[in-house]
Amino acid sequence: MRRLPEPPLQLIVFVVGMSILGAEIAAARLLAPYFGASTIVWANTIGIVLVALSGGYWYGGRLADRNPTREGLYKIVLLSGVLLAAVPFAADPFLGVAVDALDSISAGAFVGSLIGVTFLVATPVFVSGAVAPYALRLAVTGVEEAGTVSGRLYAISTVGSLLGTFTSALLFIPLIGTRRTFIVFGLALVALAAVGLARRRLTLAPAALLVLLALPVGTVKGETEDGAQVIHETNTEYQYARVVQEADGTRSLELNEGEAVHSQRRPGTFLTGNIWDEYMIVPFAAQDRPPERIAILGNAAGTTARAYGHYFPQTRIDGVEIDGELTDIGRKYFDMRAPRLTTHTADARPYLRRTDERYDAIFVDAYRQPYIPFYLATKEFFELARDRLKPGGVVVVNAGHPEGSDKLEKVLSATMASVFETVIRDPSEDTNTLLLGTDGRASAQRMAANAPTLPPDLQPLA
Structure with missing residues (x-):
């Protein structure tokens, strides 16, 4: 089988940059049904992403100095994609248990969202952060061009981050939901790594993510009071919303973490x-x-x-x-x-x-x-x-x-x-x-x- 051309380093840092910021936007929306969408939640999300990126930059630089190879770069990208695609599947059981545990000790949105974003997003972002310095080490062939090459790669990565921000917020989350947004960005990284590594068995990874992308996501937040059921839920452009119907037919609109009912309709009145x-x-x-x-x-x-x-x-x-x-x-x-x-x-x-x-x-x-x-x-x-x-x-x-x-x-x-x-x-x-x-x-x-x-x-x- 004829091997596909290796992906250029510029494309790799572009896609990784896009995935990091796309995941950051999606992470805040993933936490919203449990901890809200306040400035505190956003501050924790941005802060943890920056800390994880800093650690990834440092570790990626160390790896690159030891033995910089294309194969090593592709493996980092592959791991990053797999971890990113796994986030929504870890989110449901973890956030459900975390909310109950934090409620029992009266911990608020700050502690809850800090723990949530650290557990779910820090590791994928840390691994993704290692890509940029590793790619830079491979791209630089001489000291005289180091400034030009590094400036170009970081500019391309930043443009990717900008695209990831807007596509996540304006396209993917409103159209396919928060969970599938993580899978889309993970799929992009896994596909890129599979092409670079050119191993037939690795083609199964993108295929598996495509299958997951097609599966129904189920109810994001299904727990209700006794006798009630969720009859509709959606991630809007602004927030998570769900309609809960009680046994007597009363319907309530809840937003984000559900601290308040925002609309209500009782049958017959x-x-x-x-x-x-x-x-x-x-x-x-x-x-x-x-x-x-x-x-x-x-x-x-x-x-x-x-x-x-x-x-x-x-x-x-x-x-x-x-x-x-x-x-x-x-x-x-x-x-x-x-x-x-x-x-x-x-x-x-x-x-x-x-x-x-x-x-x-x-x-x-x-x-x-x-x-x-x-x-x-x-x-x-x-x-x-x-x-x-x-x-x-x-x-x-x-x-x-x-x-x-x-x-x-x-x-x-x-x-x-x-x-x-x-x-x-x-x-x-x-x-x-x-x-x-x-x-x-x-x-x-x-x-x-x-x-x-x-x-x-x-x-x-x-």
């Missing part, structure tokens, strides 16, 4: 017995008629929009959600529909800045526990929201917080009070408080006085 019901009545603390137009910033799967469409069908609703796939989930699994609902795939603050509409009520439900988008909690944001209100309009913020802690609520209340003449609170749940800001008058007594004018289902809430 438009109410949930949860925080979303409060949005129906809170505006009546400052207004004596149903809102003509509202904006929901953080619409998720449309629980509030659906209820408003039922109880106040004349209200025009702008549902703003940065993750368009959640809107699709809302339509398919949560019956998200309303006579005058318009959905917008946009970030909340840029949407408010661009819109010319004026609202009777702006609902801010974008504070994902346990994360708060800082740019939606500033004085400048609330000034922008105030400028998009009609006279007498209200801004209502869902301040989710740990049970027994009111620190976030106090900080948000103080910030809102620097913008609005009136700020009142509705501590409807142990972990959720609605804060209402307006330049008009607002009080619980006014809401109670308006209660008889509300639909019968809503009157007990007021």
Whole structure:
């Protein structure tokens, strides 16, 4: 059998660079269902990758000085690819056990994600890091060209890293999922090594990875409360999302590590017995008629929009959600529909800045526990929201917080009070408080006085 040409060193460092950064992006998404996608998780992921790369550079240099051969380089690339492709298969059992163990000692996302990314990604990245100095040793034939050759190889590797970042985040993860993304990058490395080593039995390795790529990935996070089941899950452009259905038919939308429910639909009713019901009545603390137009910033799967469409069908609703796939989930699994609902795939603050509409009520439900988008909690944001209100309009913020802690609520209340003449609170749940800001008058007594004018289902809430 005729041997294929050996892969050029430039191609090897390009593919390895692409795989390292692609794996880094995929690793953060792999941890998200268990530890979230906060800055802490990203910091741990980037930090461990850099430490592993540094170690790999050092060790690769030592190996190259001992006995630099093409075969040795191909073996390193092969090992790197196999380890990378194995990551998703080690992730499920390890992360499941790790989360339970860490919960038992009350360890948080920092410790959990640090251990997770170290166990899963450090070794493949360490091995991949050894490739660049080893390839450089093979490429340099004389001291007079060392600078040019090393600069060229590291530039090519960096371009590969850039491509790996974008293909992982924008192409592979949204289209084929996080687990298959690891297999794709592992397959690229294994195929490259198999061509270089030119051994017939090694062709089985890429073939095996292709088979794994075609297999169903199964449920990423299948554990639920007793009697519940996961009926849909996906890795969106922004996060991991799943729909859980309980035995009575109640459906809930969970994101990332599932610390909070972001939308809910109960069969046979438009109410949930949860925080979303409060949005129906809170505006009546400052207004004596149903809102003509509202904006929901953080619409998720449309629980509030659906209820408003039922109880106040004349209200025009702008549902703003940065993750368009959640809107699709809302339509398919949560019956998200309303006579005058318009959905917008946009970030909340840029949407408010661009819109010319004026609202009777702006609902801010974008504070994902346990994360708060800082740019939606500033004085400048609330000034922008105030400028998009009609006279007498209200801004209502869902301040989710740990049970027994009111620190976030106090900080948000103080910030809102620097913008609005009136700020009142509705501590409807142990972990959720609605804060209402307006330049008009607002009080619980006014809401109670308006209660008889509300639909019968809503009157007990007021």
